[in-house]
Amino acid sequence: AQSVTQPDARVTVSEGASLQLRCKYSSSVTPYLFWYVQYPRQGLQLLLKYYSGDPVVQGVNGFEAEFSKSNSSFHLRKASVHWSDSAVYFCAVSIGGGNYKPTFGKGTSLVVHP
Amino acid sequence: DTTVKQNPRYKLARVGKPVNLICSQTMNHDTMYWYQKKPNQAPKLLLFYYDKILNREADTFEKFQSSRPNNSFCSLYIGSAGLEYSAMYLCASSRDRRANYAEQFFGPGTRLTVL
Numbered sequence: 001a002q003s004v005t006q007p008d009a010r011v012t013v014s015e016g017a018s019l020q021l022r023c024k025y026s027s028s029v030t031p032y033l034f035w036y037v038q039y040p041r042q043g044l045q046l047l048l049k050y051y052s053g054d055p056v057v058q059g060v061n062g063f064e065a066e067f068s069k070s071n072s073s074f075h076l077r078k079a080s081v082h083w084s085d086s087a088v089y090f091c092a093v094s095i096g097g098g099n100y101k102p103t104f105g106k107g108t109s110l111v112v113h114p
Numbered sequence: 115d116t117t118v119k120q121n122p123r124y125k126l127a128r129v130g131k132p133v134n135l136i137c138s139q140t141m142n143h144d145t146m147y148w149y150q151k152k153p154n155q156a157p158k159l160l161l162f163y164y165d166k167i168l169n170r171e172a173d174t175f176e177k178f179q180s181s182r183p184n185n186s187f188c189s190l191y192i193g194s195a196g197l198e199y200s201a202m203y204l205c206a207s208s209r210d211r212r213a214n215y216a217e218q219f220f221g222p223g224t225r226l227t228v229l
Contacts, residue, residue, distance in 0.1 A: 009154065036220075043118060043204070043220030090157070102218065104149075104156040 002027040002093045006105035014113050015083050021076040021108045023065075023091035033074040034092040034102065035065055044090060050074065061085070086112045118221035120205050125226045127199075133192040135224045137205030146188040147218065148180065149204040157204055163188055195228045202226075 003026045013019055025031060032051045036044040048059025055067040065076045074091060088109050094102040121136045137146065145164050149157040161170040163182045170178065177199075179191040192199055202223045208216040 004156070034217075036218075038220075041222060043222045044206075044218070045220070046217045049217065101159055101162070103159075106154060106156045 002031055002095055002103050004091050004093050004103055004105035006089075006091055006108050008108050009106065010109045010111065012111045012113065013081055016080050019076075019078045019081045019085075019110070021089050021091075021110065023074045023076065023105060025072055025074060025091070025093045027072075027093060027095055029095055030069070031093040031095050032102075033065075033067060034094070035059065035063070035074075035076050036090045036092060036104075038088045038090065038107075040087070047076070047089075081110075081112050083112045083114045086110055118205055118207055118219050120203075120221035120224050123222065123224060125224055127192075127195045127226060127228050129196060129228060130194050133195050133199070133226060133228075135190040135203055135205075135226070137188045137190070137221055138186050139207045139219065140186060141207060141209075141219065142185060143207035143209050143219070144185070145208045145216075146182065147206040147208075148178070148188070148190045149206065150174075151202040151204055151223070160190070195226075197228050200226060200228045 005024045034049045035047040037047050038044045047063050048057050050057045050067050058064050063078050067074050088107045090107045091105040092102040118139045127133045147162040148160045151157045160174050160178050161180050182188045202225050204223045205221040206218040208218045
């Protein structure tokens, strides 16, 4: 079984500041990892995903995430946030073996002040 | 068109009455999912269809039913709504459930309020 913890329910930053949203996972095998974003009144959209290779993976809109096996983490980062990045961000994990049922975290609400 | 549509966007239901939510996608995805999302909680997988095969999660097996009359449509059915069913219901689809790396495409959700 897998689980995901997003320890920060809400993060507030100023426009132009750097950002890190935290995600910790628990899995008995190396999982598939995802970050999704949900803008107001829209469905969740994929930002980026990771399974193997370079532990730093690039996503859309300048987002990147770094996988750490030793820390069981997959933190999301952005060098300079824009007010339009205000949204809810979900981390998700899935294990393989033909049983593709992603488990989501509770989400982190990001508020960017102009 | 990579959108997943959900109808209605808002649904008001009475306790004890049935509820039927609809989801559609035109991406020819073989897998469609239903999640329940309550405030400050993670989206909870209720069930998914892989092609015509329905898989329901063990802890919600008796509470939700679903049908998929064709590849594009999938419904979520509650036979007798209770107050605890008030939540946002998210529909998603993916290209291939067996592809562990497959991206899920989500609809905007249906907010169900049971009174």
